[in-house]
Amino acid sequence: MSEHHDCTDCKRIFEKLSEYIDQELDQEECLVFEEHIRNCRPCLEFLETLHSTIKLSKQLDTQETYRIPRDVSLKLHEFLKKECKLL
Amino acid sequence: MIDYKSIPDDSLVAQAQKKDYQAFEELVKRYEGRIYGHTLRLLGNREDAEDVLQETFLNMFKGLENFRGDSSFSTWIYRIATNNALMRLRKLSHGERELNDELPPPESMKRQALASHILDPKDTLLEKEMLQELNKAVDRLPEKYRTIFLLRDVEEFSTDRTAKVLGISEAAVKSRLHRARLYIRELLLKKYEEKAEIQ
Numbered sequence: 300m301s302e303h304h305d306c307t308d309c310k311r312i313f314e315k316l317s318e319y320i321d322q323e324l325d326q327e328e329c330l331v332f333e334e335h336i337r338n339c340r341p342c343l344e345f346l347e348t349l350h351s352t353i354k355l356s357k358q359l360d361t362q363e364t365y366r367i368p369r370d371v372s373l374k375l376h377e378f379l380k381k382e383c384k385l386l
Numbered sequence: 387m388i389d390y391k392s393i394p395d396d397s398l399v400a401q402a403q404k405k406d407y408q409a410f411e412e413l414v415k416r417y418e419g420r421i422y423g424h425t426l427r428l429l430g431n432r433e434d435a436e437d438v439l440q441e442t443f444l445n446m447f448k449g450l451e452n453f454r455g456d457s458s459f460s461t462w463i464y465r466i467a468t469n470n471a472l473m474r475l476r477k478l479s480h481g482e483r484e485l486n487d488e489l490p491p492p493e494s495m496k497r498q499a500l501a502s503h504i505l506d507p508k509d510t511l512l513e514k515e516m517l518q519e520l521n522k523a524v525d526r527l528p529e530k531y532r533t534i535f536l537l538r539d540v541e542e543f544s545t546d547r548t549a550k551v552l553g554i555s556e557a558a559v560k561s562r563l564h565r566a567r568l569y570i571r572e573l574l575l576k577k578y579e580e581k582a583e584i585q
């Protein structure tokens with residue numbers, strides 16, 4: 300931890316980074332947050348890399364691997380038809 | 387003939403509760419893709435994901451008559467799937483994977499000086515590599531963080547809905563998500579520091 304970042308303000312901001320990105324801070328908290336960020340480059344850079352991490356994560360959802368293969372779907376429907384009739 | 391495709395979830399549920407099997411099947415068709423992706427992410431292999439998929443929709447069929455619509459159908463089906471997947475994960479792990487592990491405290495503000503563009507790759511090759519690293523990082527998250535991270539940041543559920551699926555408070559969702567993100571960010575940056583050193 301660099302000297303700069305031992306300051307309590309930065310620590311408080313640090314805890315709120317995710318909520319800020321997710322727009323879950325109330326208006327007042329948001330103003331305090333943005334005021335700090337404007338004047339604190341390390342916090343701003345941290346915010347940016349965290350934001351990029353989150354944006355990258357969203358791309359995991361579009362990966363081919365996670366699509367349901369046709370045979371898995373067919374098997375599911377066969378399975379259900381059989382099992383549900385027994386009930 | 388009824389066009390089931392155009393019927394909203396809650397009406398389909400009502401139909402299915404009246405033993406309309408086609409309505410049930412339409413619900414399965416509507417959710418199987420998402421639920422499969424979800425269970426595969428949680429479990430990490432196709433065989434288990436497929437088993438849990440089947441189990442989940444069978445549970446849904448059996449549970450339909452008691453479903454009262456306190457939460458949306460979609461939240462309900464995700465809750466069944468998540469519980470089934472987590473139960474399977476626990477069975478499989480035999481304690482190998484420390485499921486309730488805590489994350490190490492973040493190394494905090496370090497490395498912030500690293501250029502943020504490395505996490506914002508412009509060329510596709512780098513992006514592919516980054517996604518692989520990201521997958522590995524997600525795998526290393528302890529379960530209680532991983533599930534939340536997947537729901538919130540990959541599947542893009544709201545905080546509220548994630549809390550309902552998992553049956554925990556919104557505050558818990560927020561704080562674990564934050565820890566998970568910090569951890570992943572740190573792993574990714576470390577990886578790229580290493581790469582930069584090699585080059």
Ligand SMILES: [Zn+2]
Pocket residue numbers: 308309312335339341342
């Ligand atoms: Zn600061």
